[in-house]
Amino acid sequence: MEITEKDVVNFLKHRGKPVYFKMLRKKLGVPKSEQKLLRKILKKLQKKKIIRYEKGKYLLTEWKTKGENLIEGRVEAHPSGYGFLIIGEEVEDLFIPPPQMKYLFDGDVVLAKAVKRKKKDEAKVVKVVQRAIKTAVGRYYRDKTGHYVLLSDTVIPHRIYLSKKEVKKKKLEEGSYVVVEITQYPAPRVRGKGKILKILGKVKNTQTVAEIIARKYSLPTEHSEEAIKEAEKLSPVVRITKNRRDLTKQICFTIDPESARDHDDAVAIEKEGNYYRLFVHIADVSYYVKEGSAIDREAFERGNTYYLPERALHMLPERLAAQLCSLRPNEKKYAFTCEMLINRAGKVIDYDIYESVIISKAKLTYDEALRIIIGDPALEQKYPEVVQPLKDMEKLAKILMKAKEKRGSIDFDMPESQILFTETGDPYDVVPYERHLAHRIIEEFMIIANETVARHMYEKGYPFIYRTHEEPDLDKVIRFVDLVAGLGYEVSYPEKITPKFIQKILEKVSGTPEETLVRFMALRTMKQAKYTVENIGHFGLASDCYTHFTSPIRRYADINVHRMLKKAIKGKFTKKDLQTLPSKLEEVAKQCSKMERIADDAERDALDMLKLRLLSNHIGEVFEGIITGVVSFGLFVEIQRYLIEGLISINTLPDHFRYDEINQRLISDKKIFRLGDRIKVRIERVDEDLKKLDLSYVE
Known part of the structure; x- marks a missing residue:
């Protein structure tokens, strides 16, 4: 039988x-x-x-739940080749060694068995329940093993093999970037196989990088037809109604980066004796984006706009982001206004929050605003109405900065860079991105508006989404203090962890060669800010109450903040709302926090890819660097000119070095390398596919 x-x-x-x-x-x-x-x-x-x-x-x-004690979890891959099995918030992750990671992708859901090990328990993967990646971007190569695509948009670069027939049919040139569909996943003694969906070309420019990043992080590049149709149906007519204040005659204006196409916020100021009346007008996105609509559902999924080099993947359809909602100059617009009366100590002594209609009188760039403040006759002639308001804004911003500093707010102010591109989207240089007084003015005004709105909702006790930042773990702070002491500064352990304590250390190193490193390490000590329905304060800003109200065109959390505020000011919270909204808002807060992390990773990844492309033209050249990491196998060094990290392998150093883990040093008989040391490095090798930058030490 x-x-x-x-x-x-x-x-x-x-x-x-x-x-x-x-x-x-x-x-x-x-x-x-x-x-x-x-x-x-x-x-x-x-x-x-x-x-x-x-x-x-x-x-x-x-x-899986019986005697075998199999665990279901999500794979988190690490670029070094190993991974972790993430089981849940309450359960410790399991280590996945490199041999198993050869067959796994970041985000895969697997069944595994926990295996006891001395250092950390390992996961023995038994079965892949769900694959995270179906299509991917990579570069086509050919060698004695066959024709394959080396994936660029996965954390660990896998090889996906192609048939000769497919290569011939598509006329593939070696080194071309392609989109590949995985038809067979790698397994022990089984190659990964796939077929070509799209050829992107041979050059890694802004278009290729956007495609790689969008696929790597599963970012939607288009809006659905339904959402676009909804956006097209929205009326462009702006009416002044009895529930909106008519502020169309007020001198308000926007200040944004030169490349900005959407304008979330406009500002206005009036001097009243020793007081300043500040108006922060925010685009009234929630007027257009109704809860449960296709636009709203897509905005929730995206969480925010993703700013890739030379390309933004917008949270909202173009018609809303760049036209209807955007506070463009000389156009009537619906706004949500936070009006504040602020005294000489930087305290809000009175405020009002209401819906309004405004007309922005000018669209200034940060540089133009700065030039008007310091005196530029040509610009003063071009924008005569904004000259005095800008000077008053400078005074108020300085008052607010002083008040914030007094309470202990931490200014990390890390160096930033921007990539310059040719018209075809090819990177040709990296230059520092300077933040100056005009940036600080807008930053301070947005912070005070966010605090005012948050405090209003907190005191009323209504359901709300707060922007929160927990205090750092004590052991991390102790390690940070040890590091600063190791750099030769007199510091003591804190009796209580406060923002003021961190701020004082940063003041000590201000203007020294170690400043950038200490700021960087202080930032590493911090927890990540997130969205929560409980108000637990914002440690970094030393604020007891904070939210995100000021960027609803690019952040979904802000749209929900607007919705709750409108309910509050119109007295529309029902008993049912008070019961059901907290869990609804918690779901929104979790999604927005998650998508914000993805946006940060995606944007950083895209910049690094293009920087590596640039550096491939500088092999053999020498640059200034700062040691940002000391490990048993070498030194991580950030090249100051390009703000990108590379590795000096311990084997290439000109002596026998031993690793001093406690003091973060490599020591030989003749030399000591410490965290924060400035050294010269030579670029030895750039691997764009594996995202590796190999450096050597120059004496």
Whole structure:
């Protein structure tokens, strides 16, 4: 009698524990001559009902919660080749060693068994439940192993092999970037296979990078037809109604980067004796984006706009982001206004929050605003109405900065860079991005508006989304203090962790060669800010109450903040709202926090890709660098000119060095390398595919 799938499943159920193939064959009475058929059945069943693991044992998938103690988790890959199995917030991650990561992708959902190890428990992956990646971007190569695509948009670069026929048909040139669909995933003794969906070209420019990043982080590059149709139907007519204040005659204006196409905020100021009346007008996006609409659903999924080099993937359709909502000059616009009366100590002594209609009188860039403040006759003539308001704004911003500093707000102010591109989107240089007084004016005004709005909602006790930042862990702060002491500064351990304590250390190093490093390490000590429905304060800003109200065109959290504020000022919170909204808002807060992390990673990744492309033209050249990491296998050094990190392998250093982990140093008989040291480095090798920058030390 021929064996069936049902026979195998019934036997495994009855057996109640994993079985080797040999025993399975014997117990089912399958002769050696028919073992091929049994293997075929087992292979088929592996896709749905059974798992093969540990030296070829077979077990039923449904046993994962029984005696075998199999755990389901998500794979988090690390560029160095290993990974972690993320099981949940309350459970410690399991280490996945490199040999297993060869067959896994970041984000895969797997079943695994915990294996005890001395240092950290390991995950023995038994089955991949769900693959995170179906299509990917990579570069086509050919060698003695065959034709393959080396994936660029996965954390660990996998090889996906192509058939000769496919390569010939697509006329693929070696080194071309392509989009590939994975048809067979890599497994022990099994190659990953795929087919080409799209050829992107040979050069890594802004278009290629945007495609790689969008696929790597699953970012949507287009809006749905439904959302676009909804946006097209929205009326461009702006009416002054009885529930909106008519501020169309007020001198308000926008200040943004030169490249900005959407304008979230406009500002206005009036001097009243020793007081300043500040108006922060924010685009009234929630007027247009109704809850539950296709536009709203897509904005929730995206969480925010993604700013890639020379390309923005907008949270809202173009018609809303750049036209209807954007506070463009000389156009009537719906706004949501936070009006504040501020005294000489930088304290808000009175405020009002209301819907309004405004007309921005000018669209200034940060540089133009600065030039008007310091005196530029040509610009003063071009924008006569904004000259005095800008001078008053400068005075108020300085008052607010002083008040913020007094309470202990931490200014990390890390150096930033921007890439310059040719018209075809090819990078040709990296230059410092300077933040100056005009940036600070807008920053201070947005912070005070965010605090005022948050405090209003907190005092009323309504459901709300806060922007929160927990205090850092004590052990991290102690390590930070040790590091600063190791650099030769007199510092003591804190009795209580306060923003003021961190701020004072940063003041000590201000203007010294170690300043950038200490700021960087202080930033590493901090926890990440996030969105929460509980108000736990903002440690970095030394603020007891904070939210995000000022950027609804590019952040979904802000749209929800506007919705809650409108309910509050119109007295529309119902008993049902008070019961149901906190859990709804918690879901929004979690999604926005998650997508913000993705945006940060994606934007940083895109910049690094283009910087590596630039550096491939500078191999052999020498640059100034600062040691940002000391590890047992070498030194991580940030090249100051390009703000990108590379590695000096310990094997290439001109002596025998030992690793001093406690003091973050590499020591030899003749030399010591410490965290924060400024050194000269030579670029030895740039691998754009593996995103590696190899450096050597120049004495």
